[in-house]
Amino acid sequence: MSRKADSNRPSLNEEARATARGRILRATADLMAAEGTMLTIDDVAEAAGVGRRTVFRYFGTLGQLLAAGLENIWMRYASMAPQPPAVGQSLEDWLAGIVLEHHDRNATVLGEVFWDIWRRSEDSAVPMEMRAWQRRFAKRRHQHALEVSTMGWHAVGGVDEPPDWVTQAFALHLSAFATNGYAAGGSQMPQGTARVSARVLEAVLHDAVEGKRSVK
Numbered sequence: 770m771s772r773k774a775d776s777n778r779p780s781l782n783e784e785a786r787a788t789a790r791g792r793i794l795r796a797t798a799d800l801m802a803a804e805g806t807m808l809t810i811d812d813v814a815e816a817a818g819v820g821r822r823t824v825f826r827y828f829g830t831l832g833q834l835l836a837a838g839l840e841n842i843w844m845r846y847a848s849m850a851p852q853p854p855a856v857g858q859s860l861e862d863w864l865a866g867i868v869l870e871h872h873d874r875n876a877t878v879l880g881e882v883f884w885d886i887w888r889r890s891e892d893s894a895v896p897m898e899m900r901a902w903q904r905r906f907a908k909r910r911h912q913h914a915l916e917v918s919t920m921g922w923h924a925v926g927g928v929d930e931p932p933d934w935v936t937q938a939f940a941l942h943l944s945a946f947a948t949n950g951y952a953a954g955g956s957q958m959p960q961g962t963a964r965v966s967a968r969v970l971e972a973v974l975h976d977a978v979e980g981k982r983s984v985k
Contacts, residue, residue, distance in 0.1 A: 790827045792817045797838030798845070802880035806835055806899065832896025839882065839902045843909065846878045853920040860924055860974070864967035867917060868942060869960070875948040883945040914940035925974045938973045942966045 796817035800808055810831055814821045828834040849870070854863040875883065886903055915930065918939040922931035930936075941947060947966070 786827075789819060789823060793819065793824055793827060793834075794837060794841045797834060798841040801835075801838050801842060801882045801885075802878065805881035805885035806839075807885070808835070810834070830896065830898070832898035835896060836898035836902045839886075839899065839906070842878060842882055843906065846874060847909075847913075849874060849878075851917050851920065854924050860921065860971050861964070861967045863924070864921065864970050865960070865963045868963040868966045868970075871943045872948045872963070875945040879945055910944075911936075911940065914943060917943065921970065921974050922978070925978045927974070927978045931974075932977050935973055935977045939970060942970055 793813060797808070797813050800812060800816055808831075810821050810824050813834065814824050817824070824834065828837060851867055851870070854860060886906060915936050918931050918936045921939070922935065
């Protein structure tokens with residue numbers, strides 16, 4: 770191996786720092802998904818198996834730590850990108866699969882974080898870094914709904930982007946608010962409720978592409 774290649778290799782100290790920071794981030798994200806954002810530095814340090822001074826070495830404030838943990842959760846969420854309908858797959862089956870996947874993702878990846886983000890939106894104690902992340906989160910959720918609704922829109926012959934009300938319908942059926950009802954559906958859950966949402970969204974798409982509703 771050449772010396773040039775060796776010079777590009779992280780030092781042992783750099784690898785150790787990256788490992789410690791990764792452990793802290795994973796612990797923060799896992800705690801948030803399970804318990805929400807009412808965490809302390811001590812909670813995270815204990816879960817990560819490090820001292821509180823180590824946490825502060827990488828994150829200067831609790832707000833920075835929470836924002837980084839939220840970003841870690843979002844990256845987990847966004848890594849599961851939806852795919853358009855497969856050749857020969859019915860639109861209803863595709864939509865049902867999308868809904869199932871998203872509600873499972875909301876429940877297991879976002880978990881309590883989603884509720885805390887909105888529950889604490891008016892809480893003056895929320896760090897400014899977390900407030901900034903809340904604003905980015907709202908925009909990302911809308912973009913995600915737009916991407917999925919556009920796939921469905923194209924599947925029924927729509928051109929360009931769907932009407933905004935169609936994207937709003939998708940955002941509602943894919944939201945964590947819908948997940949709350951989805952989780953309380955009894956014996957019909959989860960496939961039964963996902964199938965109902967799929968039929969509603971398919972009707973929305975056909976209604977829009979046939980021009981039965983004007984764009985507001």
